[in-house]
Amino acid sequence: xxxxxxxxxxxxxxxxxxxxxxxxxxxxxxxxxxxxxxxxxxxxxxxxxxxxxxxxxxxxxxxxxxxxxxxxxxxxxxxxxxxxxxxxxxxxxxxxxxxxxxxxxxxxxxxxxxxxxxxxxxxxxxxxxxxxxxxxxxxxxxxxxxxxxxxxxxxxxxxxxxxxxxxxxxxxxxxxxxxxxxxxxxxxxxxxxxxxxxxxxxxxxxxxxxxxxxxxxxxxxxxxxxxxxxxxxxxxxxxxxxxxxxxxxxxxxxxxxxxxxxxxxxxxxxxxxxxxxxxxxxxxxxxxxxxxxxxxxx
Amino acid sequence: xxxxxxxxxxxxxxxxxxxxxxxxxxxxxxxxxxxxxxxxxxxxxxxxxxxxxxxxxxxxxxxxxxxxxxxxxxxxxxxxxxxxxxxxxxxxxxxxxxxxxxxxxxxxxxxxxxxxxxxxxxxxxxxxxxxxxxxxxxxxxxxxxxxxxxxxxxxxxxxxxxxxxxxxxxxxxxxxxxxxxxxxxxxxxxxxxxxxxxxxxxxxxxxxxxxxxxxxxxxxxxxxxxxxxxxxxxxxxxxxxxxxxxxxxxxxxxxxxxxxxxxxxxxxxxxxxxxxxxxxxxxxxxxxxxxxxxxxxxxxxxxxxxxxxxxxxxxxxxxxxxxxxxxxxxxxxxxxxxxxxxxxxxxxxxxxxxxxxxxxxxxxxxxxxxxxxxxxxxxxxxxxxxxxxxxxxxxxxxxxxxxxxxxxxxxxxxxxxxxxxxxxxxxxxxxxxxxxxxxxxxxxxxxxxxxxxxxxxx
Numbered sequence: 001x002x003x004x005x006x007x008x009x010x011x012x013x014x015x016x017x018x019x020x021x022x023x024x025x026x027x028x029x030x031x032x033x034x035x036x037x038x039x040x041x042x043x044x045x046x047x048x049x050x051x052x053x054x055x056x057x058x059x060x061x062x063x064x065x066x067x068x069x070x071x072x073x074x075x076x077x078x079x080x081x082x083x084x085x086x087x088x089x090x091x092x093x094x095x096x097x098x099x100x101x102x103x104x105x106x107x108x109x110x111x112x113x114x115x116x117x118x119x120x121x122x123x124x125x126x127x128x129x130x131x132x133x134x135x136x137x138x139x140x141x142x143x144x145x146x147x148x149x150x151x152x153x154x155x156x157x158x159x160x161x162x163x164x165x166x167x168x169x170x171x172x173x174x175x176x177x178x179x180x181x182x183x184x185x186x187x188x189x190x191x192x193x194x195x196x197x198x199x200x201x202x203x204x205x206x207x208x209x210x211x212x213x214x215x216x217x218x219x220x221x222x223x224x225x226x227x228x229x230x231x232x233x234x235x236x237x238x239x240x241x242x243x244x245x246x247x248x249x250x251x252x253x254x255x256x257x258x259x260x261x262x263x264x265x266x267x268x269x270x271x272x273x274x275x276x277x278x279x280x281x282x283x284x285x286x287x288x289x290x291x292x293x294x295x296x297x298x
Numbered sequence: 299x300x301x302x303x304x305x306x307x308x309x310x311x312x313x314x315x316x317x318x319x320x321x322x323x324x325x326x327x328x329x330x331x332x333x334x335x336x337x338x339x340x341x342x343x344x345x346x347x348x349x350x351x352x353x354x355x356x357x358x359x360x361x362x363x364x365x366x367x368x369x370x371x372x373x374x375x376x377x378x379x380x381x382x383x384x385x386x387x388x389x390x391x392x393x394x395x396x397x398x399x400x401x402x403x404x405x406x407x408x409x410x411x412x413x414x415x416x417x418x419x420x421x422x423x424x425x426x427x428x429x430x431x432x433x434x435x436x437x438x439x440x441x442x443x444x445x446x447x448x449x450x451x452x453x454x455x456x457x458x459x460x461x462x463x464x465x466x467x468x469x470x471x472x473x474x475x476x477x478x479x480x481x482x483x484x485x486x487x488x489x490x491x492x493x494x495x496x497x498x499x500x501x502x503x504x505x506x507x508x509x510x511x512x513x514x515x516x517x518x519x520x521x522x523x524x525x526x527x528x529x530x531x532x533x534x535x536x537x538x539x540x541x542x543x544x545x546x547x548x549x550x551x552x553x554x555x556x557x558x559x560x561x562x563x564x565x566x567x568x569x570x571x572x573x574x575x576x577x578x579x580x581x582x583x584x585x586x587x588x589x590x591x592x593x594x595x596x597x598x599x600x601x602x603x604x605x606x607x608x609x610x611x612x613x614x615x616x617x618x619x620x621x622x623x624x625x626x627x628x629x630x631x632x633x634x635x636x637x638x639x640x641x642x643x644x645x646x647x648x649x650x651x652x653x654x655x656x657x658x659x660x661x662x663x664x665x666x667x668x669x670x671x672x673x674x675x676x677x678x679x680x681x682x683x684x685x686x687x688x689x690x691x692x693x694x695x696x697x698x699x700x701x702x703x704x705x706x707x708x709x710x711x712x713x714x715x716x717x718x719x720x721x722x723x724x725x726x727x728x729x730x731x732x733x734x735x736x737x738x739x740x741x742x743x744x745x746x747x748x749x750x751x752x753x754x755x756x
Contacts, residue, residue, distance in 0.1 A: 004713025039684025
């Protein structure tokens, strides 16, 4: 086949360009550390990478929800422990008052302490976490100042995974009772009504009514203990979900890296090989292009 | 018997002198683009007129006759190169266009629309957990505006890409028209020179170079007529015919690019290949397709978010409101609903008017993982872009290889080989010296006759 100076030049130049661009591609992988930087370089890999990243961000949102659920449940648990403490004090006071061992003035003191505890408990029932009522359903207030239920029974849910949700609130009526319609006898009302009845009965030294009130208060205490058990179960559920979610974030990090990141050993080897090939073709070209017959004629 | 050797040697001297000149011309043009190496056609000269039946003329020939100068090029390779250059121009522009579009959407590695959407879902998720927080409602409004902004930016950049392509087609069409006019002028000169028996090789080289440029730009096809004139046609209709050229006109109506001829005015033209066809494909097809897909994504985002949001209640207890402006949503027009701007209380979090209800915000946050949600549609968008850009890239690479191979083959045929020219030069030099020696020899022979003959007995 005939060759001409120009065809030799073009052919050498085309080959050099190919070697150079192949070297550049390897170099780009080495410097970016990524197997591809554009979707066209690996459409399937891009899809996998985008899916994994979206899932990871989703998992991180679930983590935030789970953290919030843990905080809310922990807060509710602390509050209920305090409530139980106060109710034990109430029961002790009432047993003491009903035993007949104390005088009128002491009974007055017990009654006013009961009223103070009632106020305190009402405050606990309306506890808020970052402005969110713990026991009022989706309403901001659970019980008004008169101890009347103004919340609702809606559940507040947090997503732990795509399919799994956890309820983070205990509806106040499950623990403190409800008084949607005022009952004929306040003794049948909610905890706050009953406490008021108890205080009045002790003032009046009505031991039968005070005894009845004590029984009802013990019933509410049992309901609250039940709620504490529920909260404990839910907290464990949230904890295990948090562990799983943290593992999942790590797994997805690995998966994203598998898809996106270049294998460094291979990339460096590629760069070295292509560089050697490029240098070889440069040196061969320089030997081919320089001489003509003119170099050898006298 | 005459001393024919003198005149024979004279033809040798002048022929070799011309050979040296021609080799000098070839070597001088070794790097000239489009130059075809030239050859001096030499024929041996016979022994004068044919003699009669009984008379014998001189039996030895009368030297060398120098004929015309011819170009050495392979017409078949040239024709293939014209075709391949047309295809390459188009595929190169297409792959460039895809590469620009990929720059506009930096996924999967960089952060673009996908990241903005994710921020929006995150804002909904946070609001779902803390529905009583007014700052988190404001955050939703900010993210909605960010999403709209990301769409606007991508659309503007696609639009600018379209405008650039259309403008470049217009600029290149001017180059086409200038080149076509020059080819027509060269046609005139070549036909005239041929009639006058003048050499036309260099003019033809110049014309072939322009024809190749026309093929690069428009996928033009070329035919050379008997009289030396070249007809250049684009999409089957002639842009250059003999000494006349037409002009290709690029029309841009802001949406599509179309082509017409200047004469007869407004006649539609078809540009089958070359960079200009690639640019038309980019504006009319590639960019338009991706703008359509982006519009579709924008309208899906607005519709899906609005459909859920309208079922919820703002913290002011009002329901049935949109988050995105629902009227005629495209990537260019997607916007936050005017009624909700600066009014974070209007952002719906709950399915009831209860202040701590976050159900609707939770459903909105779940759009990010929905099977036909905006994220899934956008992923599909990016993967489709990747597949199409990759295919265009491979097509262009293959076309470049084919074109380079053809170019190498035709340059091998038509290009100057310096070794060959030097060898020819040495041959010509020796030929010249030998012819000169012949003259000396004849001179000595004449000297013998004139000065040595007839001296006997002096």
